[in-house]
Amino acid sequence: MTDFKDLLSYVERETEFATSYYDDSYLDRRVSARMRRCGADSYAEYLDVLREDDEERVALLDTLSVNVTEFFRDGKVWSALEDVFTDHADSSGISIWSAACADGREPYSLAMLALDAGLSPWQVDVLATDIDQDALARARAGRYQSTRTADIREQLDFLEDPLEYVERDGDHGFVVADHVKDVVTFERHDLITDEPKSGFDLVCCRNVCIYIDKQYKRPILDTVSASIRTDGHLVLGQTETLPNGVKERFEAADPRIRIYRRLPGDD
Ligand SMILES: C[S@@+](CC[C@H](N)C(=O)[O-])C[C@H]1O[C@@H](n2cnc3c(N)ncnc32)[C@H](O)[C@@H]1O
Incomplete structure (x- = not known):
């Protein structure tokens, strides 16, 4: 789990997304979905991708920020x-x-x-x-x-x-x-x-x-x-x-x- 925590600290430090506010299992589901898209097999490997790839950082932020909404929802x-x-x-x-x-x-x-x-x-x-x-x-x-x-x-x-x-x-x-x-x-x-x-x-x-x-x-x-x-x-x-x-x-x-x-x- 150290690698997952390292990854979250990186996101918290390098982006505007406050990972510490969110539920860990929610974050894990979202991060894992991005990892599958990138073919990264471990959190450490995905962290390397994030460090090198600006577009992946943006894609991860999009996935993490749950802005899902609707007009007249419910x-x-x-x-x-x-x-x-x-x-x-x-x-x-x-x-x-x-x-x-x-x-x-x-x-x-x-x-x-x-x-x-x-x-x-x-x-x-x-x-x-x-x-x-x-x-x-x-x-x-x-x-x-x-x-x-x-x-x-x-x-x-x-x-x-x-x-x-x-x-x-x-x-x-x-x-x-x-x-x-x-x-x-x-x-x-x-x-x-x-x-x-x-x-x-x-x-x-x-x-x-x-x-x-x-x-x-x-x-x-x-x-x-x-x-x-x-x-x-x-x-x-x-x-x-x-x-x-x-x-x-x-x-x-x-x-x-x-x-x-x-x-x-x-x-
Ligand atoms: C799923 S949307 C809900 C939108 C709308 N209220 C609805 O029910 O359709 C959740 C929103 O909460 C915002 N949010 C998350 N943490 C927040 C915080 N600490 N303070 C204010 N807004 C926050 C997110 O940026 C996101 O836009």
């Missing part, structure tokens, strides 16, 4: 969020944090759905953060092309009329319309080491903790829960749960789809 969650947005239609507005937003499809889905539920642009404020600067650059651009495995048009079908919120971009792509982009702000934020935020009505922190080493889940969920106002909502990914010590701060608004409501009181 439809049932979005149907429930529609009700949350409708409740805010007569209010001074809703402030939303998409924490670990990847390439922006989650925060744009939030913005589109809030506008679709009848909120005016001035009532919708979405902060979208991620640790990965490349993902944030793609998110700001807001251009999405369908691929063999991801049909963007189909992902947007959750909306009755997606073309109110996106414009066509070539034969297989869409670009997010300016009036949607205008309500979303992107910023780099590390959920493990950066400060919590405050006062959000709704925070989505979905599908990040599943990849992260166990010891960091609590700090991430502490950061997230400190950022939500009393009665505000938290949405987790469909396979994620709140650890002891954090779950006491919430009641389940809809436990089947991992939506929680923040209870009064300090952390």
Whole structure:
């Protein structure tokens, strides 16, 4: 295992990817997949490849950074969020944090759905953060092309009329319309080491903790829960749960789809 640790230290040192945050078995699966592609038989051999081959370093980083996301990922969650947005239609507005937003499809889905539920642009404020600067650059651009495995048009079908919120971009792509982009702000934020935020009505922190080493889940969920106002909502990914010590701060608004409501009181 020394060779595997050496390899991880090399990646941590020479790239922007913080291997120490991630679960070892997750990292091992990803590294092993790259090793097979390169025909490297051992971690030591693969480390030599990495040292010499810039393109392989980029390919490994691509494989390690799990930016997998979709517009309106897990439809049932979005149907429930529609009700949350409708409740805010007569209010001074809703402030939303998409924490670990990847390439922006989650925060744009939030913005589109809030506008679709009848909120005016001035009532919708979405902060979208991620640790990965490349993902944030793609998110700001807001251009999405369908691929063999991801049909963007189909992902947007959750909306009755997606073309109110996106414009066509070539034969297989869409670009997010300016009036949607205008309500979303992107910023780099590390959920493990950066400060919590405050006062959000709704925070989505979905599908990040599943990849992260166990010891960091609590700090991430502490950061997230400190950022939500009393009665505000938290949405987790469909396979994620709140650890002891954090779950006491919430009641389940809809436990089947991992939506929680923040209870009064300090952390
Ligand atoms: C699988 S994506 C989830 C995207 C979206 N939330 C969703 O559910 O579709 C996980 C994202 O977490 C980000 N991430 C990983 N560690 C992070 C950290 N410590 N702080 C903030 N974001 C992090 C990754 O860069 C990646 O974009």
